[in-house]
Amino acid sequence: KWVEDIHGDKAMSAIEDLKDGEILMLNNVRMDPEEVSVKGNFDTMAETKIIQRLSSVVDIFVNDAFACAHRNTPSIVGFTHTIPCVAGELMMREIDALDVALENPRRPCIAVVGGIKVEDSISIADNMLRKGIADQIWATGGVANLLIEFSGTNIGQTNHDFLVNELGESYHKTVETAKAMLNDFNDKIVLPTDLAANVEDNRVDLSIEELPIDAPIFDIGINSTMALSAAIKQSGTIILNGPAGVFELTDFALGTIEMLNACAESSGYVVVGGGHTSTLIMNRGLSDKMGHLSTGGGACLNYLAGRLLPGIASLEYSAEKFKLKISQTITDN
Known part of the structure; x- marks a missing residue:
């Protein structure tokens, strides 16, 4: 009724x-x-x-x-x-599945943090490192751009301004958390060695040494994609939050698609933190190859961040x- x-x-x-x-x-x-x-x-x-x-x-x-x-x-x-x-x-299933990854993860445990919700991803990474949950943090997407910039590399005014606008009032707080994390856990944070920029609607891969660039950075580069895929396949637990780039554009979907394929092929326990990544996994028919796809976007992010x-x-x-x-x-x- x-x-x-x-x-x-x-x-x-x-x-x-x-x-x-x-x-x-x-x-x-x-x-x-x-x-x-x-x-x-x-x-x-x-x-x-x-x-x-x-x-x-x-x-x-x-x-x-x-x-x-x-x-x-x-x-x-x-x-x-x-x-x-x-x-x-x-x-109950959500809490139990997330706790498997947070309380007793199979080693090595890596967290792959990306997407456009940079504040949440930085909080998740910081929480996992400080609590000894993750052995390594692999940064992609906007998270990678922020960490690359505050590791001392100029990413270009366009990309800097995008982060400032996207983070809004939380920009300074997020930057301070990112700086502290880089200072305290520099050896456990893996940043891309190359990126892909959208130059006049074309994918252009470039190494970190070739930065800055005025064009927007839309994906991790081919070498970084290969390294991330290998790390995923060798891990016991993979916590995935956010895409590696602007996967909605075919030319910039490489990093995200290969990352998801590696998760599907991995024997490790894969936890996906809801949102667009979960939707993409379901659309590609990979759901049954993941350990857990969360039904909660914001709730899952907050739980993983220890909030x-x-x-x-x-x-x-x-x-x-x-x-x-x-x-x-x-x-x-």
């Missing part, structure tokens, strides 16, 4: 009329004004109408939305102290408060 309501009279009436074995789907919680406007801690979220009303007619809250676990909203954390909260099957995820913290607090134990799950049947 479905009702076009969330916690109003229609929804409450439909819930009361439910018979054993029936399932009711409520409307999208993102359409509730409080879901997108209320800010604060778990107690503040518990005071919202959606939580107060629904808590009065249900026995337990199951959170299976790992992709939303990084959000501090009423529907994700509001039930923490009002009713028992438990993780759903998907949430607190409100949705998971909520489950932990609720478990402590209600001392709830699940004796049987779907997978036990």
